[in-house]
Structure formats: C-alpha cells, structure tokens
Amino acid sequence: MKQLLIIAHAPSENTRLLRDTAYRAACHPDLEQLSCVVKAPLDAGPEDVLACDAILLGTTENLGYMSGALKDFFDRSYYSVLEHKYGLPCALYVRAGHDGTGTQRAVESIVSGLRWRWVQPPLILRGSWQQSFADQVEELSMTLAFSVDNGIV
Structure with a gap:
C-alpha cells in the first residue's frame, strides 16, 4: 500500500470542510493501493513524512x-x-482572505529546499468563502490520490 499524507491547518468551520473534503476524496473507493492519513500540522512530524508516498x-x-x-x-x-x-510528490491549497501570493511563495521556498516535486500548481482559494472552494480541493486531492495509486507520480 502507498500512503497519502494530508497535513492541513483547519482552525475554522470552512477550513475543516476543506480538510475533510480532501480526505474523503483521497479515500475514494476506486483507490485500491492507497491509504490516507490526515493530521493537523502540530500533530504531524518527520516520521509521518518518512512514511508517506505523497x-x-x-x-x-x-x-x-x-x-x-x-x-x-x-x-x-x-x-x-x-x-x-x-x-x-506534493500539492498545496491555500485558503486566502487576500491574494495568497506570500503564502504560496513561502511554502514553495521550503518545498524547493526539500526538493519535493509539485504534482499540480498550488491552489489558491481567494477572497470570501465560496462553496466551489470545496469542489476545487476535492479535485486537487483526488487527482493527487489517483496519480499516486496508479503510479503516475
């Protein structure tokens, strides 16, 4: 089995919805060779990263x-x-009340230093809450999960 690790900061109802949507998408019943672990950043550590495949x-x-x-x-x-x-293989979503570019740059800088590989461009969910944000996170998570499950990444 391969493992997808989701590390998501979710301090509000809307960000918890995004995290839970990402997890549900990564647990799609058609994914036969993939398990998914979801953790808050303060609960995750290097052992979690070492155990994951994406x-x-x-x-x-x-x-x-x-x-x-x-x-x-x-x-x-x-x-x-x-x-x-x-x-x-990695992917990122940012729930941004403003433009999200500083957040994106900061994460990209660290990921670049780690030499992780972006599977998709970062997803920036800008401005006031929209229900479509959950759909976009679902697609991001499912694409990453299916890519890992099928050995594409």
Whole structure:
C-alpha cells in the first residue's frame, strides 16, 4: 500500500470542510493501493513524512504567510526528511482572505529546499468563502490520490 499524507491547518468551520473534503476524496473507493492519513500540522512530524508516498498541504493565509502551525511542522521536520524524501510528490491549497501570493511563495521556498516535486500548481482559494472552494480541493486531492495509486507520480 502507498500512503497519502494530508497535513492541513483547519482552525475554522470552512477550513475543516476543506480538510475533510480532501480526505474523503483521497479515500475514494476506486483507490485500491492507497491509504490516507490526515493530521493537523502540530500533530504531524518527520516520521509521518518518512512514511508517506505523497503529501497534500493545506494552510490558511496568516498575515500574508502560511499558518504558524504549518511553519512549525516544517521547522520540526525539515532536516529529518531532507536527505530521505527527494522528489516526494506534493500539492498545496491555500485558503486566502487576500491574494495568497506570500503564502504560496513561502511554502514553495521550503518545498524547493526539500526538493519535493509539485504534482499540480498550488491552489489558491481567494477572497470570501465560496462553496466551489470545496469542489476545487476535492479535485486537487483526488487527482493527487489517483496519480499516486496508479503510479503516475
């Protein structure tokens, strides 16, 4: 079995909906060779990254940056996984009240240093809440999950 790890900061009802949608999509019944683990950034660590075959990151935009919780996860995990997870397939969604570009740049900088591989461009969910945000996260998660399950990434 392959494993998809979802690390998502979800401090509000809407961000919990996004996290739960990503998890449900990654647990699609047609995915036969993939299991999915979902964790909050403060509960995840390097051992989780070392055990996974792909990672989906979810964060809020906080003061033009990623959530402090996701930054804490990276701070605790970076050097422990650096030499072991080159090329790890990854994807990102950002729930941004503004434009999300600072958040995207910050995560991209860390992912670049880790030498993880973007499977899709980061998904930035900008502005006021829209129900379509959940649909977009579902598609992102399902695409990543099916790509891992089928050995495409």
